[in-house]
Amino acid sequence: MRQKAVLVLKSPSTNDASLDPYYNTLSERGYSAYFIPVLEDAFCNESDLDSTLLAGPSTVSGVIVTSGRAVKAWESSVQRIMSSRATSRTSGWDRIPFYAVGPKTAEQMRSMATAHDFEPSLCPSIVLGDEASGTGERLAHFLVEDVAKRGKPHPSQSMLYLTGDKVSDKIRSILVQAGILVTSLQVYETRSSSTFESDLNVLLRTFADDEELSWVTFFSPSGARTALPSLRRLYQLSTTDDVATNHTGPHVAAIGPTTASFLQDSCKLVVGAVAQKPDPLALADAISAFDGRHDAPVS
Incomplete structure (x- = not known):
């Protein structure tokens, strides 16, 4: 047989x-x-993400990352910026918190600069939430508590939420109810x-x-x-x-x-x-x- x-x-x-x-x-x-x-993942809105990184985090109080694919999109943007020898006007991404779902995504972010020999100011350094979350909803509640400890962001600042094409509204809903502004940017999509x-x-x-x-x-x-x-x-x-x-x-x-x-x-x-x-x-x-x-x- x-x-x-x-x-x-x-x-x-x-x-x-x-x-x-x-x-x-x-x-x-x-x-x-x-x-x-x-199915395969593809990056999208690359120029928008590049512009965001180059502008620096002056209007961003933190970055929400819920998947390794979003981390890869950020890495790709840093690679393009460094290859083009563009310079950041403000830089400082290593000085604001990045909120991660789960330890695997968090480790990708923490090791980004050293693993790829990237400019540290364009990469995450303060990575939070991985041990306390595991799901988007838990991460959102952790973020609300962390913002309360750190103090309310300036009115001109918002959380930058890196998403794919299939995204639950749960995180945004929890943060908005807590009075935290959220700006979403789709950085990848899943396609055939x-x-x-x-x-x-x-x-x-x-x-x-x-x-x-x-x-x-x-x-x-x-x-x-x-x-x-x-x-x-x-x-x-x-x-x-x-x-x-x-x-x-x-x-x-x-x-x-x-x-x-x-x-x-x-x-x-x-x-x-x-x-x-x-x-x-x-x-x-x-x-x-x-x-x-x-x-x-x-x-």
Whole structure:
């Protein structure tokens, strides 16, 4: 019997895919896991961010950073400024607080100047909130308390909030209710991978001779929109219109009911497995349960 391969439509959580929890959990059930990203991040409003950095923080009381992608956008701006040999009129970004969600984002900011040999005055130095937060809502409450300790900012100053294209209004709402001004600047956006189909073709050529693609796992409706045209050109995916016919292509799995509903209702696909929770164990349980019911043991 051929080895069952699972296509995991996301980037692995580490550079070494074999260390990703989805890889390990699926492998323990006898499946081969292959990762392929369907979405990619891109910087946006770069000139606005460059101008902000060059102007210095005279009108900024602090900077809110809730993801590593926003840190990367700041790093990219510093790199452009230093490469162009532009000079900051005020500088001083190392003298105001940067508020981070979680220790990983905070460490990216703290090490920015030394890791990249950047001008320190353009980089974060005072990084707060990481140990006390972990979520945007917790960070907002921490920030309110910290501002109260530091003293109310000058009326001309506001918090600079670096965002992506998908952002909750929770942080802004909490801060505004506390009388803290917030200026948002979108610095990155998530979009469909421009190389998905070519990446998929390259990946499929790496399958061993005894492997076959048995499952495709979707993590979001947006990821499904990106991946399905290419997958449908290569495979016969079971649809709700032909569910009674003999199915020869890979089965479809979904992380959670929202993605499952999109695949069923909008894409008319038969979803064989739905993870009850958005985690590796729930996914592996759903896939192996389906295969067990359909007398398809993994070799």
